[in-house]
Amino acid sequence: MATDTMEPAVTHETVWRTVRRRARITVLVPIAILAYLTYTWFAFDVSALLAKSQPDRAVILATDSVAYKVQVEKNFRRGEFKVAIEGERTATYDNAELPDWVDLDGDTAFIDLGDGYSVEIDGKTALFAIPGYGVIKGTATDKGVDTVLPNGPAPDWVKVDPRKLNVRPTLDRRLQVTKTKIEVHNYFGGWENFWFPFRSPLYGMSFSQLYALALSSDRMDPETSNLWFIVDEFLSNPDWQHGDVFVALFETIMMAVLGTLTAALFGLPLAFLAARNFTSSTFLRFGTRRLFDFLRGIDMLIWSLIFIRAFGLGPLTGALAIAFTDTGSLGKLFSEALENIDNKQVEGVRATGASQIQRYRFGVIPQILPVFVSQVLYYLESNTRSATVIGALGAGGIGLLLVETMKTSRDWENTSYIIILTIVVVILMDQTSSWLRRKLIEGK
Known part of the structure; x- marks a missing residue:
């Protein structure tokens, strides 16, 4: 004789109880998560961290990681101009082999930064021509810097201080004036001197030229082969190590x-x-x-x-x-x-x-x-x-x-x-x- 299995009847109250339980879970879980996030916000003092953050500096560092600058500097103490990659003494251009966008003439200089941007240096005065804005004039004095701006409110990228003028209209162009020097920075994409140092005889050579040099019998260094000379110049690069x-x-x-x-x-x-x-x-x-x-x-x-x-x-x-x-x-x-x-495998081996x-x-x-x-x-x-x-x-x-x-x-x-x-x-x-x-x- 077969026995019938009796299933409990599904009543309206049972269904309502299940719905209410699931509704409580659906509401309580997001509330608990929100409460936890609120607690961590105040416990970790996220507001203070955000207030201290410097997103503009982060952008500058990110730019510096994929670009390099050529720096034109006029030092008033030495009374001379210096054009160098990243401002390094070991990567300084000779005045006879300057970049084509730099023109030096005694105590004056004209620097073409492209797209209408230019800087003219005359004595202790720098004139920064900026398209759509005008010309910013900064003059170094014994006490600091005298700045003259075009009429109207100063934009955020102009930092005027009695001791320093800092102008950066774009990420790849910059002017700094202090009482001791004037600096102009022009940025270029890529990594400077990555393959060979600035003063290396291999600097600026293409891969085809290096390949031909490696196969050439005319040695760059009489005591070593050209191939090893190329490898050694690369490995001993002081900038990239x-x-x-x-x-x-x-x-x-x-x-x-x-x-x-x-x-x-x-x-x-x-x-x-x-x-x-x-x-x-x-x-x-x-x-x-x-x-x-x-x-x-x-x-x-x-x-x-x-x-x-x-x-x-x-x-x-x-x-x-x-x-x-x-x-x-x-x-x-x-x-x-x-x-x-x-x-079983162990027992099989034991047998x-x-x-x-x-x-x-x-x-x-x-x-x-x-x-x-x-x-x-x-x-x-x-x-x-x-x-x-x-x-x-x-x-x-x-x-x-x-x-x-x-x-x-x-x-x-x-x-x-x-x-x-x-x-x-x-x-x-x-x-x-x-x-x-x-x-x-x-x-x-």
Whole structure:
């Protein structure tokens, strides 16, 4: 005899209760999120941070990272003009080889900034002609700067001060007048002197000219080949320090590789001690697991600071910080993988009369190898980025060079260069690890 299953009747009150419960959740969740965001707004004092922000300065730094300036300066103390890239003494033009937009004549100068913008310097007076606005006159005096503006309100890009006149109508044109000097800045896109220094005999050569020079038998330096001379001029560029940057990148990669491999080599044996199906001693398992918690519970940056105090600055401290942190993380992951293996494979190997080491080798390792390889390669990718941050604290590598270029506001193109190289290295590490993963796990 079949028994009928009785389903509870759906009443109007049941439906209404469900609707009200869901309506409360729908209303309360957005209110809770809004309350949390409101709390964080006041707790972090976001209003004060926004008030202190300098978006105009951020735009200038962003422009400086992809452009460079040629600076025309008249120094009243020395009584001379100087035309230089980024104002550098080592990148100063000879007066006989000035840019075509600069015309010097004794104590006067005419600078054509393009699109109708021009600056005329006569003695201690600078006249800045600006299309659609007029001419701004700034005269240096013993007490500061006397400024004369066209009629009407002064625009935001004119900063008038008794001690300094600063005019920047566009991002790529600028005039500064103080009581000691007049400066005109003209910006151009690109990175200045990237391939070779300004005074190098290779400066301004095209790639075809460099290729022909490398194959030529007429040596630039009698003691070395032209190819090596080109490479050496590039690597020893004092402005961009390509050689030092590449060495720092190599240190960063080695820091990540050494730290990750050390963590994997120590984490795997310790994982057997932490796995329930391999270690019967509760005390030993508990102690090993707490060791993993201790190692990974302290952040990598904290380990780096500890080792810097213990061993001093250098890549070794970064590698040790990575090794300590990842030993805890990889050990925990490996132990969980060991606890999830199929014991039938281990028993099958045992039935052949294999020793315990052989059972681990042929019954356990093949099962956890995909997890082992995947996790180690993933941590290697991640540690390449982490090594940059650790290096910034003093462990060396590319991170230290990155911090040095960010200390001043005039080296942001070098900062961009280092950031781009770091991203390229991370991409290459990702592609390499993907290739190794396919070769080792999939056999492709």
